[in-house]
Amino acid sequence: AQKVTQAQTEISVVEKEDVTLDCVYETRDTTYYLFWYKQPPSGELVFLIRRNSFDEQNEISGRYSWNFQKSTSSFNFTITASQVVDSAVYFCALSEVGFQKLVFGTGTRLLVSP
Amino acid sequence: DGGITQSPKYLFRKEGQNVTLSCEQNLNHDAMYWYRQDPGQGLRLIYYSQIVNDFQKGDIAEGYSVSREKKESFPLTVTSAQKNPTAFYLCASSPGGGSEQYFGPGTRLTVT
Numbered sequence: 001a002q003k004v005t006q007a008q009t010e011i012s013v014v015e016k017e018d019v020t021l022d023c024v025y026e027t028r029d030t031t032y033y034l035f036w037y038k039q040p041p042s043g044e045l046v047f048l049i050r051r052n053s054f055d056e057q058n059e060i061s062g063r064y065s066w067n068f069q070k071s072t073s074s075f076n077f078t079i080t081a082s083q084v085v086d087s088a089v090y091f092c093a094l095s096e097v098g099f100q101k102l103v104f105g106t107g108t109r110l111l112v113s114p
Numbered sequence: 115d116g117g118i119t120q121s122p123k124y125l126f127r128k129e130g131q132n133v134t135l136s137c138e139q140n141l142n143h144d145a146m147y148w149y150r151q152d153p154g155q156g157l158r159l160i161y162y163s164q165i166v167n168d169f170q171k172g173d174i175a176e177g178y179s180v181s182r183e184k185k186e187s188f189p190l191t192v193t194s195a196q197k198n199p200t201a202f203y204l205c206a207s208s209p210g211g212g213s214e215q216y217f218g219p220g221t222r223l224t225v226t
Contacts, residue, residue, distance in 0.1 A: 009154075033212045043202060045157075045217040052212070091156060095212060100145055100164065101172070102215060104156035 002027045004094050006105035013082050013112055021077040021108045023092030029053075034068065034075045035093040035102065045091070051075065082112045117141065118218035120205050125223045127199075135190045135221045137205035146188035147206040147215060150174060157204060163188055164210065192223065199225045 003026040013019045025034065036048040049059060051068050059066045063080045079086055089107045118139045127133045139146065145164045149157040159172030163182040177196025182188050188207075192199045202222050206215040 004156075035214060037217075043204075043220040043222075045204065045206075047214045047216060050214045100147075100208060100210060100212070101159055101162065102147075102157075104158075106154070106156040 002029075002032075002094050002096070002103045004092050004103055004105035006090075006092055006108050008108045009106075010109040010111065013110070015084060015112055015114050016081050017112075018078060018080050019082050019110065019112075021079075021090050021092075021110065023075045023077065023105060025073050025075065025092070025094045027094060027096070029096050031096070033095045035095070036066065036075075036077050037091045037093065039089040039091065039107070041088070048077075079110075082110075084112050084114055086110060087112045118205060118207055118216060120203075120218040120221050123219065123221060125221055127223070127225050129225055130194045131225075132194060133192050133199075133223065133225075135192065135203055135205075135223070137188045137190065137218060138186055139188075139205075139207040139216075139218075140186060141207055141209075141216065142185070143207035143209050143216075144185070145208045145210045145215075146182065147208070148172075148178075148180065148188070148190045149204045149206065151202040151204060151220075160190065160203075192225075199223060 005024045034051045037045045067076045091107045092105045093102045121136045147162040148160040161180040163169035179191045204220045205218040208215040
């Protein structure tokens with residue numbers, strides 16, 4: 001069975017600090033996709049990134065970066081120089097290739113204070 | 115503008131009443147999904163549909179029903195059989211094939 005664990009329930013930082021959100025996953029499949037979503041206070045989930053299991057290259061998009069390590073089954077998300085607008089709940093998710101169900105972690109609430 | 119709309123944003127019902135939540139998308143996506151979110155928890159899949167006139171149960175389908183008569187629409191009915199219906203409901207769509215899902219703004223249902 002697939003499972004996604006986000007052990008950090010809530011993280012509080014001060015603006016401009018760097019912060020890393022952890023995601024550990026379990027799957028028996030060799031081919032799968034990993035995702036990160038952001039849920040601001042408005043409630044709508046915003047897609048951030050998709051990574052397939054064959055691509056272990058780290059990705060950077062502005063202040064966001066993702067570290068995918070198959071050896072430790074982790075897909076961690078780092079925000080550099082955090083801003084108040086980054087305050088949200090962040091979800092990591094997993095899906096099998098060709099099987100469209102997403103399995104979500106329980107989310108990490110990030111609070112960035114000025 | 116392309117996107118997913120859910121209506122209404124807030125919905126209040128009395129216990130014992132069925133209620134239907136609307137979800138419409140104009141992204142021309144084949145697949146659509148319904149999730150339930152409870153406070154402090156992740157999203158749990160209720161139903162999903164990969165094609166018109168076909169849908170499958172997710173992890174928590176009991177007490178819910180859906181239909182997929184049109185590609186653009188995937189309404190969810192919360193029946194009186196659902197023991198604890200108060201929650202935040204999110205609809206999503208996807209082109210399929212492992213692509214990311216795109217979410218609507220959600221409907222917050224309160225049953226008293």
